[in-house]
Amino acid sequence: MRPFTFERPTSIAAATLAASQLGGKFIAGGTNLLDLMKVDVERPTSLVDISALPLRDFGATAEGGLRIGALVSNTDIASDNRIREAYPVLAEALLNGASAQLRNQATAGGNLMQRTRCPYFYDVFMPCNKRQPGSGCSAIGGYSRLHAILGASRDCIAVHPSDMAVALTALQAEIEVHAPSGVVRTLPICALHRLPDETPDHDTSLAPGELISAIILPPPARGKQAYRKVRDRASFAFAVVSVAAILDCSSRTVRDVRLALGGVAHKPWQPRAAERALVGAPASGASFEAAARAAVAGAEPQPGNQFKIDLARRLIARTLTDLAARGG
Amino acid sequence: MPQSHPISSAAWPTTRLTINGQKHELTVDPRTTLLDTLRDHLGLTGSKKGCDHGQCGACTVLVNGARMNACLSLVAMRHGDEIVTIEGLGESETLHPLQQAFWTHDGLQCGFCTPGQICSAVGMFREIEHGVPSAAMANVAATPSLDAVEVRERMSGNICRCSAYPNIVAAILDSRQGHAG
Structure with missing residues (x-):
């Protein structure tokens, strides 16, 4: 070092x-x-060690949601009864990430700020636009099996590694940020991470010195929720593809649905077209298949990861079918 | 590659922490990890350096009772904390129940991963007592309990390259039964 x-x-x-x-x-x-x-x-x-800052509060909001201080550990979020009962998709996402040791050590804010595990980003002897702007992307034309199929650019095809952020996207969480000027702002989780475009060295929209102070969950969503993750090992591996889904059905009709995908893009990916197609549709296998196809319709895979399109499509359809069977 | 500028030792942070019940005040190069402090500065070589990247678990210690990778923490980040290493769990004449169970069930071959496995299992028992769920549970809101599937999931942060896993799982389950009974 x-x-x-x-x-x-x-x-x-x-x-x-x-x-x-x-x-x-x-x-x-x-x-x-x-x-x-x-x-x-x-x-x-x-x-700048922030562990002495007062960012460990974990309590209810006036709106009926929860506010999770940025220093709360990944384990403590996943173990909280309010999370396990009312936001199970978040507990499942956290428990499917990393190892027990890492979850004990890692914080809520740090989980959001973690960087891609693209092997070319990690290897300082390889060109990488994220690490060294303008040097090129080694993954394009290299080993691309674990890389993006949606929202990538000519400069970067890295994916975001967080499971938690995928669940937070489906939950429509907000992120509270303190600026060095003293200004405190909140932004929706979907505005925190960004697509690579021509500046993949910027993972997030935060300015230098801006500090995530809390994650704010809205009141619990109606319906059933699940986080499903496909990975190369049974435990302690990053997602090949993952999905966070919240499905609310009434009289076998989809009333509301929220989807977010992990392992497919530079940020948690929201397949808006799939969500729109489902609202008001029958809660049937055919609807879920059609929505899953819509979710990956714009995919632009690399030679090494074309399989992710079918994998994501099947994972979405299967997860929604299971949620509907549980009473959506 | 840009030039690095040395930092004067006058600017090194002082860290006060407790290790195996003994208080320490350390002023070291801030680049020093907790693991290197234990091994190279304090002679506590039970915690092992395997990958040094948080992937193998050989360096697992207990920080305020919670299992963590000592390689992924600077000692300066542990100001005010209480650390327990394998040396703090048992002695040759008075083995910790988990050490005894690993001995009884032959839960090791080369033994390199064993201190980390045992510290990790101690931390896992505490997590079960505190109701920490796992990805192996069908219902994340249920009360956790320990079986072989749960042990494999919850111990996935500890790798044994000799692959003594069947005996490690047996040792942990046996120790847990003794613990609970």
Whole structure:
């Protein structure tokens, strides 16, 4: 690791100011940042340890939802009875990610800020536009089995690795952010991560020094929810394809549906066309198949990952069918 | 490659923490991981460095009772924390019940992963007691209990390249029964 200074601010104002300086980085759980520093992909000159900040609250909101402080661990979110009962898709997504050790250490905010596991991004001897803008994309024309099929660009086909963010997208969560200026804003989770376009070095819409302080869940959605993840090992592996689904049916008709896909794009992917096609449709296998086809209609796969189109399509249809059978 | 600028040791952070019941005040290069501190600075070589990237679990220790990868934490991040390593669980003459169970069930071959496996299992028992669910549960809101399928899922952060898994699972389940009874 390269040298860096280390500080433990005790106020959000001091932390955001310190991290907004050139070379400054927040550290909380550190499971991804330290890993990347060891392989010289991340090179902060100053680490701002935020673990002493008052960001561990986990309580109800006035609107009937939940506010999860950014420093709450992945384990503590998944173990919370309110999450397990009213937002099971989120608990399932968290428990299907990483290992128990990592979930104990990793925080809510850090989960959102983790970086792609594209192997070319991790290898400093390979060109990578995300790591070194303008150097090229090694995955295009390289091993692309685990890369994006939706929303990719000519400069980057990396996927976002978070399971939690996929569930939060289906739940329509909001992210609370503190700026170094003192301004506090909230943005929908779908506006946090971005598509690569011509600037894949920017994973999120956050400005330097901006700090995620909380995740805000709306009141529980009606219907049944599930997170389904297809991966290369039975445990402790990133998604090949995953889906978070919330299905609300009445009299065998779809009243509302929310879908988000993981492992297919640079951010959690919302197949809006599939959602629109389903609302008001019969809660039948045929409807779910048609919606699943619509979800991947615009896919542009690489030579190594064409299989993801069928995999995603089948995963969506199967998950919706199961949710309908559970009473949607 | 851009030049790195050295950081004066005068700017090194001081970290106070407890390790196996003993208080320490350490002023070290902030790049030092908890694992390297234990092994290279304090002589606690029971925690092993396998991958050094949080993938193998050989460095698993307990931080305030929760199992974590010591390789993915700077010691400076553990200010005020209580660490327990394999050395803090048992001694040769007074084995921890899980150490005894691994011995009885031959839950190892080369033994390199064993300290991490045992610390991880101790952490897992605590998680069960605290109601932490797992991906192996059909209903995430149910009360967790331990069987072979659950142990395999919950211990997936600990790799044994000798593949002593059947005996590791047997040792953990046996120890758990003794624990619960």
